[in-house]
Amino acid sequence: QEQLVESGGGLVKPGGSLRLSCAASGFTFKDYYMSWIRQAPGKGLEWFSYISGAATTTYYADSVKGRFTISRDNAKNSLFLQMNSLGVEDTAVYYCARNLRLMAGNPPYYYFYYMDVWGKGTTVTVSS
Amino acid sequence: VLTQSPVTLSLSPGDRATLSCRASQSVGDYLGWYQQKPGQAPRLLIFDASKRAAGVPARFSGSGSGTDFTLTISSLEPEDFAVYFCQQRGDWPPYTFGQGTKLEI
Numbered sequence: 001q002e003q004l005v006e007s008g009g010g011l012v013k014p015g016g017s018l019r020l021s022c023a024a025s026g027f028t029f030k031d032y033y034m035s036w037i038r039q040a041p042g043k044g045l046e047w048f049s050y051i052s053g054a055a056t057t058t059y060y061a062d063s064v065k066g067r068f069t070i071s072r073d074n075a076k077n078s079l080f081l082q083m084n085s086l087g088v089e090d091t092a093v094y095y096c097a098r099n100l101r102l103m104a105g106n107p108p109y110y111y112f113y114y115m116d117v118w119g120k121g122t123t124v125t126v127s128s
Numbered sequence: 129v130l131t132q133s134p135v136t137l138s139l140s141p142g143d144r145a146t147l148s149c150r151a152s153q154s155v156g157d158y159l160g161w162y163q164q165k166p167g168q169a170p171r172l173l174i175f176d177a178s179k180r181a182a183g184v185p186a187r188f189s190g191s192g193s194g195t196d197f198t199l200t201i202s203s204l205e206p207e208d209f210a211v212y213f214c215q216q217r218g219d220w221p222p223y224t225f226g227q228g229t230k231l232e233i
Contacts, residue, residue: 035223045162045170045213047223061221095169102175113217114160116181118169 002026002117004096009122016086016126022079022096022119030054030074033099033112036081038092039121046092049081050099050112063089086126093121130214130226137231145201147229149214154194158217161190161199164228165210173212174199201231209233 008020022034035050048061049070058070069082079096096119099112129152139145149159161174172181174190177197187202201208214226 044227045164045215045225047215047221047225050222059222100172100175100181113158113223114172114175114215115162115170116172116175118171120169 002098004098004117004119006094006096006119006122009094009124011125011127012086013128014087014126017082017084018086018124020081020083020094020096020122020124022081024077024079024098027098027117029072029077032101034070034072034079035097035099035115036068036070036079037095037097037115037118038090038124039095040089040092043092047115051079083124086124088126091124091126093123095119095121130216130224132212132214132226132229134229135227137229138233139204139231140233141204141206143204145199145204145208145231147199147212147231149192149197149199149226151195151197151216151218153218155216155218157193159190159192159197160215161188162213162215162225163208163210164213170213204231206233 003025005023030053037047048064051058051070067085071080097115098117100114100116131150133148157177159177162170164170173184178190189200191198211228211230213228
């Protein structure tokens with residue numbers, strides 16, 4: 001069964017740091033792009049980062065660029081998010097998600113535009 | 129930018145639900161729909177505008193292309209009352225979500 005389990009959330013003061021982890025199981029982790037998405041209390045979903053299967057490509061939304069770093073360890077089937085310089089606006093539930101692998105074109109290529117497996121989320125609260 | 133309408137939709141079990149998502153510029157067919165219940169992670173329902181994800185009941189269908197998309201639930205079951213988000217593959221940022229439509233009883 002494909003599963004993602006996040007950990008590492010908690011209460012941190014403004015300006016502080018946290019490192020989130022996401023343990024994957026039930027699928028070939030290295031074959032998939034992975035994303036982090038967050039949801040502030042009572043708000044919608046915000047994608048903010050992804051990483052390619054081989055970790056050669058990463059993207060960040062402007063809201064976290066320069067403060068957050070996504071990484072992965074394919075040998076340990078794990079995804080990570082290092083969060084620095086946290087502000088109250090970073091308070092949210094943080095989800096890791098697998099990007100659905102789809103094929104198109106001739107010659108065929110893969111694309112990873114949607115998130116099809118999600119963890120239950122871990123809560124990050126930034127408050128003094 | 130993705131704009132969903134209505135913000136809230138009040139219907140009864142057995143009704144047909146029609147949810148709308150409009151993109152500020154064309155996204156081709158690269159549009160997905162997600163369902164989120166309280167306290168749970170989102171669940172992918174539809175990808176590429178009209179393709180059902182694995183395990184999604186046939187009462188869920190998606191349509192549209194370019195800038196205007198629709199999620200239709202043909203006959204509402206009690207478990208379908210939730211919040212629905214659309215998501216686009218855009219230029220930058222690569223992925224954005226709409227603000228959501230709450231489907232309530």
